[in-house]
Amino acid sequence: DAGITQSPRYKITETGRQVTLMCHQTWSHSYMFWYRQDLGHGLRLIYYSAAADITDKGEVPDGYVVSRSKTENFPLTLESATRSQTSVYFCASSDPEGLAGTGAKNIQYFGAGTRLSVL
Amino acid sequence: GENVEQHPSTLSVQEGDSAVIKCTYSDSASNYFPWYKQELGKRPQLIIDIRSNVGEKKDQRIAVTLNKTAKHFSLHITETQPEDSAVYFCAARLDSWGKLQFGAGTQVVVTP
Numbered sequence: 558d559a560g561i562t563q564s565p566r567y568k569i570t571e572t573g574r575q576v577t578l579m580c581h582q583t584w585s586h587s588y589m590f591w592y593r594q595d596l597g598h599g600l601r602l603i604y605y606s607a608a609a610d611i612t613d614k615g616e617v618p619d620g621y622v623v624s625r626s627k628t629e630n631f632p633l634t635l636e637s638a639t640r641s642q643t644s645v646y647f648c649a650s651s652d653p654e655g656l657a658g659t660g661a662k663n664i665q666y667f668g669a670g671t672r673l674s675v676l
Numbered sequence: 677g678e679n680v681e682q683h684p685s686t687l688s689v690q691e692g693d694s695a696v697i698k699c700t701y702s703d704s705a706s707n708y709f710p711w712y713k714q715e716l717g718k719r720p721q722l723i724i725d726i727r728s729n730v731g732e733k734k735d736q737r738i739a740v741t742l743n744k745t746a747k748h749f750s751l752h753i754t755e756t757q758p759e760d761s762a763v764y765f766c767a768a769r770l771d772s773w774g775k776l777q778f779g780a781g782t783q784v785v786v787t788p
Contacts, residue, residue, distance in 0.1 A: 588774050599682075599765055599780040600720065607773055615775070647719065653774045663708055663774050667719040
């Protein structure tokens with residue numbers, strides 16, 4: 558679990574500000590994911606990435622931007638934060654082919670989460 | 677796309693009793709079904725998973741069953757203990773990208 562880290566753990570911001578949440582993994586997992594967790598909705602996929610420079614939208618991508626210039630990093634940016642983006646954000650990674658040797662194929666390992674409040 | 681429904685949303689059990697959580701999925705092509713446990717303030721962690729070529733899998737006090745025909749799968753926890761209190765999420769894998777569709781979660785409370 559220590560192989561995937563998120564920062565910051567807590568963030569308070571104001572509406573309209575840009576915020577970037579960081580995710581870093583040391584396993585060389587090719588797949589990475591961003592979820593948001595809200596009461597009653599479980600975990601909803603925002604964006605995902607299959608490799609460096611390959612990203613795609615998930616279920617709730619509006620208002621978010623991602624990039625993946627390096628395999629180990631997958632930052633999530635809220636370009637102009639809104640109150641509806643107040644949530645807990647989780648990053649996850651997986652090794653779909655079992656090549657990294659860090660666990661079974663396709664298991665998603667989650668970071669500790671970032672609690673974001675938009676005032 | 678895939679839709680995963682999870683029931684019940686809350687489950688209260690006496691210590692030592694069994695707990696069962698059920699999930700249904702819509703896409704018959706889904707072939708991987710993990711279960712995650714999330715303690716309060718913590719990250720979700722995989723507790724057990726099952727692939728579509730298997731009907732049942734056990735790991736000590738937890739088990740998962742899969743009925744592909746009916747498109748539902750269930751988590752069974754026997755001899756529940758207070759440390760089993762948590763939110764449990766089921767999920768179904770959507771495609772070769774490894775995307776998971778999660779259920780809304782079940783809050784399990786084990787009372788002594």
